[in-house]
Amino acid sequence: MPNNRHWEINSTGKKLALLSLLFLLSALICIPFADLKIYPSEPWRELGRIAWGFVTPWWDDPWLLVQALGQTIAFALLAVVLAVPVGMLLAMLWHWRVVRMLAASVRAVHEIFWGLLFMQLWGLSATTGLLAILIPYSGVFAKVFAEIFTRQSPLPQATLAPASDRFSRYAYTLIPQAFAELSHYVRYRFECALRSSAILGFIGLPTLGFHLETAFKQGQYSEAAALLWVFFILIATIRFWLQPKLLPVYVIAAIWLLPETPPVSGGMLWQFISEDIWPRSLQDGDLSAALSWYARVFTSEAWPALLQTLMLTQLALVLTGAIALMVYPLGSRALAGRYRLPGRGLLLVLRSTPEMMFAFVLLLLFGPSGLPAVVALALHNGGLIGFLAAGHSEKQIQRLDDPSGMNRYLYQQTPRLYPGFLAFLFYRWEVILRESAIMGILGIATLGFFIDSAFEELRYDKAFFLILVTALLNILVDSVSRRLRRVSGAEDAGGLG
The missing domain is CATH 1.10.3720.10 (MetI-like)
Known part of the structure; x- marks a missing residue:
């Protein structure tokens, strides 16, 4: 007779629940430290013009x-x-x-x-x-x-x-x-x-x-x-x-x-690879000065931007999951029936609109903080995952005695989809991190802000170093994501893609 307590702790459902709770808590911890300030503004006239433009x-x-x-x-x-x-x-x-x-x-x-x-x-x-x-x-x-x-x-x-x-x-x-x-x-x-x-x-x-x-x-x-x-x-x-x-x-x-x-010319390409992207001290063979330069750039720019990028990513990831769980029923025949067409239209708009465009509009509403980036990333990625979840929801075998309405969503469809949903959400974790970094181009204090500034100042050595920091951060997150999928059992369940 197996130990029921051991089975309960090590079941896939238990692991997925604990993992979901862990990510929710991590997002809550990030809220006080992330740049989520709402700046006072009067955006309604401009937002009205945007809405009118959208219908004309x-x-x-x-x-x-x-x-x-x-x-x-x-x-x-x-x-x-x-x-x-x-x-x-x-x-x-x-x-x-x-x-x-x-x-x-x-x-x-x-x-x-x-x-x-x-x-x-x-x-x-x-x-x-x-x-x-x-x-x-x-x-x-x-x-x-x-x-x-x-x-x-x-x-x-x-x-x-x-x-x-x-x-x-x-x-x-x-x-x-x-x-x-x-x-x-x-x-x-x-x-x-x-x-x-x-x-x-x-x-x-x-x-x-x-x-x-x-x-x-x-x-x-x-x-x-x-x-x-x-x-x-x-x-x-x-x-x-x-x-x-x-x-x-x-x-x-x-x-x-x-x-x-x-x-x-080959000479220009070689100069860019061998000289432009490396600090002068390193080219001169002064390793101590080069390390000092890297440390200074990392401490003053890379580290604070890296922390901000990570916190915004974590908030966007959790909000993405929440939005996807809310919107996927709208596009599923199994849950929305013949009313699914408006829901599919909403999912199309969410997944097709570039995050940068969402962020442009939200910057008018919230001001130049990290909040527009979080919401923009969550809307786009939530729509994408919701679209995939809706497709898989329709593939579920239906029976005559299945529950209907909210009970079908809560107790049948969502539990069946959740392992794959969580696996694909982890796949998107790395993507959301990369997209959080590029939000800096809009003036948000992520890694992309300092990378874009370095290119504008023709500081290719600094830009290249910050890009390397971004790449290493993405590799780390991807590694953690794979490990979590494997440990939780979500990887065995497969994704939605």
Whole structure:
């Protein structure tokens, strides 16, 4: 007879409950120390103008809109097309520690920071936009593909000759088994790439984000709304226009739509890598002075910004979970029935609107503190997780004697989805941390604020050091996230993605 007390403590449900409580407590502890001050303002007139613009979208230059939309798709499509084979190759070599470290390092840096780095060499060009998405996405694909492969059956490998190499085993057994799951994830990641491409417009690349930011700053809210509505429609119709048989046509069109790339001499590239991103004392061989410089930058800028980034991330993570649990029933046929269409529309808006745009609006309401960043991140990520949870809710087996209404939500659907929901929330933890860092571009005191300031001052050595700090922080959070998923059993339950 098993010990009931031992079973109760070590059950997956108990672990998930304790883990959820731990994260809730950590967020509550962060509240007194995080920069959540609300500044007095009178934003209602401006918010009214934004709302009116949203229901009266207008764009007076259709060709410019089509061009921005085409370049947004082009950057995303070509980056994903190139990142998938690179990620697949790295996933096949995932047993090498150096490959795992490389993938973790490149995906830990946000696309905007990659874009700021490459912009110093190639300016606002196709190379900058493509590499900014391609490099981190290769690391993401490598990690996720490797995890998908570990879930496949090893039995088909027994049909291969004993001398078969690793690539043959993947080509003839693992990839065919996992093809449906791999395709599903690539499609999801392409939607993410569209958002990444749009966000790159905030640093000047000619995507939708550039015109969106310009319209908001100039108070042209009808024009901003037109761009957002076009982006919503683009995301909502991916399954209709993203057809594999049309992919070659799309790739050719994407190459034609990309902006020009100016030539860069090898000497300039080498100077940037070997000199510009390192402090002068290190180049002169004065290790003591270099360490002193790094310590000073870390103490005065990196450490306080790092703490603020972590606290805002933790608050955004918990609020994301709460929002996702509240909104997913609105888009589920099993819970909302025939009234799910408005809920699906809400989830589309939440997951498609870039966090930066939410933050722009919320800065008017709350002022320049960390609160707009927390709410913006929670709205976007809560909508994304809620959308995935709603889809999985509809796949649950329904019976005639199932409870209805709130009882179905509380006692049937949510308990079934919760392990996968929590696993995917942990996956998003690293992403939310990266997004918290880039909120500094809007003036919020996260790591991105000091990185952006360093680039504006042409202090590439400081910017590079702060980017390394951001990357190491993301790697640490990713490691903790994996351990928590494994310990709690959420990893065995699988995610929602």
